Amino acid sequence: MGPLPRTLELFYDVLSPYSWLAFEVLxxxxxxxxxxxxxxxxxxxxxxxxxxxxxxxxxxxxxLYMKNDVRLLGQHLQVPIHLPKDFFFVIFEKGSLTxxxxxxxxxxxxxxxxEKVSRELWMRVWSRDEDITEPQSILxxxxxxxxxxxxxxxxxxxxxxxxxxxxxxETTDAACRYGAFGLPVTVAHLDDxxxxxxxxxxxxxxAHLLGEKWLGPVPxxxxxxx
Amino acid sequence: MGPLPRTLELFYDVLSPYSWLAFEVLxxxxxxxxxxxxxxxxxxxxxxxxxxxxxxxxxxxxxLYMKNDVRLLGQHLQVPIHLPKDFFFVIFEKGSLTxxxxxxxxxxxxxxxxEKVSRELWMRVWSRDEDITEPQSILxxxxxxxxxxxxxxxxxxxxxxxxxxxxxxETTDAACRYGAFGLPVTVAHLDDxxxxxxxxxxxxxxAHLLGEKWLGPVPxxxxxxx
Numbered sequence: 326m327g328p329l330p331r332t333l334e335l336f337y338d339v340l341s342p343y344s345w346l347a348f349e350v351l352x353x354x355x356x357x358x359x360x361x362x363x364x365x366x367x368x369x370x371x372x373x374x375x376x377x378x379x380x381x382x383x384x385x386x387x388x389l390y391m392k393n394d395v396r397l398l399g400q401h402l403q404v405p406i407h408l409p410k411d412f413f414f415v416i417f418e419k420g421s422l423t424x425x426x427x428x429x430x431x432x433x434x435x436x437x438x439x440e441k442v443s444r445e446l447w448m449r450v451w452s453r454d455e456d457i458t459e460p461q462s463i464l465x466x467x468x469x470x471x472x473x474x475x476x477x478x479x480x481x482x483x484x485x486x487x488x489x490x491x492x493x494x495e496t497t498d499a500a501c502r503y504g505a506f507g508l509p510v511t512v513a514h515l516d517d518x519x520x521x522x523x524x525x526x527x528x529x530x531x532a533h534l535l536g537e538k539w540l541g542p543v544p545x546x547x548x549x550x551x
Numbered sequence: 552m553g554p555l556p557r558t559l560e561l562f563y564d565v566l567s568p569y570s571w572l573a574f575e576v577l578x579x580x581x582x583x584x585x586x587x588x589x590x591x592x593x594x595x596x597x598x599x600x601x602x603x604x605x606x607x608x609x610x611x612x613x614x615l616y617m618k619n620d621v622r623l624l625g626q627h628l629q630v631p632i633h634l635p636k637d638f639f640f641v642i643f644e645k646g647s648l649t650x651x652x653x654x655x656x657x658x659x660x661x662x663x664x665x666e667k668v669s670r671e672l673w674m675r676v677w678s679r680d681e682d683i684t685e686p687q688s689i690l691x692x693x694x695x696x697x698x699x700x701x702x703x704x705x706x707x708x709x710x711x712x713x714x715x716x717x718x719x720x721e722t723t724d725a726a727c728r729y730g731a732f733g734l735p736v737t738v739a740h741l742d743d744x745x746x747x748x749x750x751x752x753x754x755x756x757x758a759h760l761l762g763e764k765w766l767g768p769v770p771x772x773x774x775x776x777x
Contacts, residue, residue: 376610376612377610377611377612378610378612378613384602384603384604384732385603386602386603386604386730386731386732387604387732389730390730390732390747390749393746393747394748394749394753397746397756397760398756401755401756401759504612504615504616505612506610506612506613506616520619520623521616521619522620523616523620524752526750526752526753527620527752529627529755529767529768530623530624530627533627534623539767541755541765542755
């Protein structure tokens with residue numbers, strides 16, 4: 326028996342394109358590195374409010390840069406990311422509250438589907454420029470991830486229950502306690518230390534901290550599985 | 552004869568620790584990749600003003616994160632970076648105007664020493680917590696980089712001339728025209744496209760854009776030369 330796997334917590338919101346990038350890279354590495362990956366659906370709006378941070382896209386030059394950066398990283402990381410046409414409307418008006426509450430219920434009831442449902446929501450909003458706020462949008466993502474329509478409807482009915490609201494709030498608070506001022510946040514629990522890494526661009530550093538090999542954003546095993 | 556090297560411009564300020572990280576990685580790769588590296592001393596205060604951006608350290612959680620991040624990246628990248636004790640005083644009160652004007656004269660008169668003098672200034676402020684604003688501090692860095700005291704004094708006398716002031720302003724304006732909202736900025740001129748990359752964490756992406764190999768932040772050739 327080898328050493329126990331180290332735990333990685335990934336705090337993410339499907340409204341955040343950099344969260345998608347981190348998510349895909351960690352999902353590729355979870356079977357390569359000796360780690361246990363815990364996906365933690367979080368509300369980015371809650372993080373911004375609690376930390377006093379502003380979304381980077383509010384500064385015009387950052388918004389312009391981000392559009393190019395996300396496009397280039399998508400190509401490099403082989404994640405089919407495409408910016409929604411009305412970026413500001415999607416991020417600042419529509420938001421992700423129901424979607425993230427839905428993922429919270431999925432985690433509680435069907436943790437085995439959390440990765441797939443999360444990915445389908447990103448595919449909608451950050452690849453095909455489709456809505457993720459209406460009930461039928463969320464149901465469509467759940468079905469595409471392999472959940473039955475009936476079960477998806479049952480879970481969707483629970484998004485406004487105190488249990489689910491509180492769970493999402495608790496996860497968001499936990500990210501804040503780790504020092505989050507945006508998402509994604511990866512928390513690595515090593516034998517004697519805990520590291521909080523912000524963004525999708527600390528994965529090579531994470532490998533270094535874990536004492537694991539960095540094989541680039543598309544490691545050979547991940548390619549083989551596609 | 553192989554293909555002509557592509558040009559990389561690195562816009563940097565010695566007040567910026569992430570600039571130092573990008574600088575060392577690019578200095579390691581300039582002899583490994585088929586590139587010509589142009590070092591461009593820039594004033595970060597001018598970039599922040601022109602873009603309307605705020606230094607990240609003004610947000611308490613970002614300041615806290617940055618301290619850890621810089622420490623971890625320094626270890627991973629093997630750059631002997633240590634935060635000055637009074638971080639805020641160094642960045643917000645003392646600044647880097649004279650130092651960056653001095654590097655501007657060095658680039659004009661002794662481009663072959665620019666890399667070394669820049670590194671010695673970073674070693675002062677971001678490794679040994681020493682001043683970089685007083686004349687004797689700048690002279691000490693220049694001498695450590697191999698410049699004679701007499702020559703360093705001559706150059707220092709020129710930091711307030713219109714030629715030098717204008718040159719630093721022009722370089723800062725050039726970075727802004729590329730869309731800079733902070734430093735470092737790496738501009739990669741490829742055959743048919745120009746890419747602007749912000750920060751020290753786009754080096755693997757840069758390798759991808761150049762069609763060159765990423766061998767980690769400390770490539771074997773760089774280790775061999777140490």
